[in-house]
Amino acid sequence: MNSLVSISLAGATPVPAPAMQAPDRRALEAYASWLHMERRLLCLELWPHMGVDAEKYIWADNAGHDWHFRGEGDWRDLPQPSSRAARVLDLVRVDWKDPRYGNISPRDNGLRPALPDNWPASDDPIFAAIEAHKHIHERLAKEVSKHSELEQEIPLEKRQSEVNPWEDEFIVETDDPRWIASERALLKAFDAEIEAACALCEIRPKTRPGLMALLNYALTHDKDGHGWPRALESGDSRNITRSWHHFLIENVTVALTLGLGEV
Structure with a gap:
């Protein structure tokens, strides 16, 4: 996908x-x-x-x-x-x-895992997929922030290069090297975030807690209505283009049809 x-x-x-x-x-x-x-x-x-x-x-x-x-x-x-x-x-x-x-730092980093420590063990792969998307999204947010800072710092004439998923790289050799590197890093981060989002539609939840965690994350992650990709290709013989939510519903439907475990 x-x-x-x-x-x-x-x-x-x-x-x-x-x-x-x-x-x-x-x-x-x-x-x-x-x-x-x-x-x-x-x-x-x-x-x-x-x-x-x-x-x-x-x-x-x-x-x-x-x-x-x-x-x-x-x-x-x-x-x-x-x-x-x-x-x-x-x-x-x-x-x-x-x-x-637990001999850990008394400072709390604010991160909250999908399941707390000592939770009953589960072989449901959806939990790892959710955590992977969280971490990749955090890296994307850092790249976006860094890119915005460079926009303010580097003069326009030194940031003419452009890297995007629709066209070949447009690189101006006289640009500030930091801008070129940031353009490439930002595209890489966006691609990784999209792949992680697609994985949530492809990895089938095997347990009821896993399914509930997936649905809850789908809601809570989307804080502004733009949290998930809007157009994805199915990547199969259907050759269709649909929203991320469409493929999520497909995944949930398959999971419920095949049956779920409790833990």
Whole structure:
């Protein structure tokens, strides 16, 4: 498939979330685990006669629920769980900095994998394809940024060269070498990003979590309506040209027809 184009918390009142440094990832993972077990044990304490069914407790219509959802605004405008994770863990004396649980840098780079650590192992290849596209897209964004900086820095007469997928290279030897290199790097990055996007339409999800991850990524990656290629060739005997979303739907249809595993 080739492209044609391309610490008192109980009484706290929610307020708009302030800008803050990214929290330590170890605290967030430990907090997620602690909250899971805390809720499980609390439900068993409330309804011991129900056993594991106690966890089916509906958590709405009380002050705890309304602290998060007040019927106005957007929950994303309120302090996120990450803003209080470390404080809660420190309050209950969870030593989330213990090096036994990962001797990593306390600085969080902000990256979030498709699956968290300790997730049940899966042989679904779609997860690797999603991660590959993320990294390639990040490299493309860096090349675009670098290219824009050079446009501002290099005089127009020193950046006449042009490299694009539709025509042969047009290189002016007297151009600034940085401009020529950036033109070539940018085309290479665009091609790599398109190939990675095509792979998401060609690699069949084998599990339900994999299919859900693919569909979620297809939505969340496209932030401006231009996140995916608009015209791709099928590369088979049909010889058709369609949008990336068309081929994605084909892939999903095949996956559902052949059947999915749970893990």
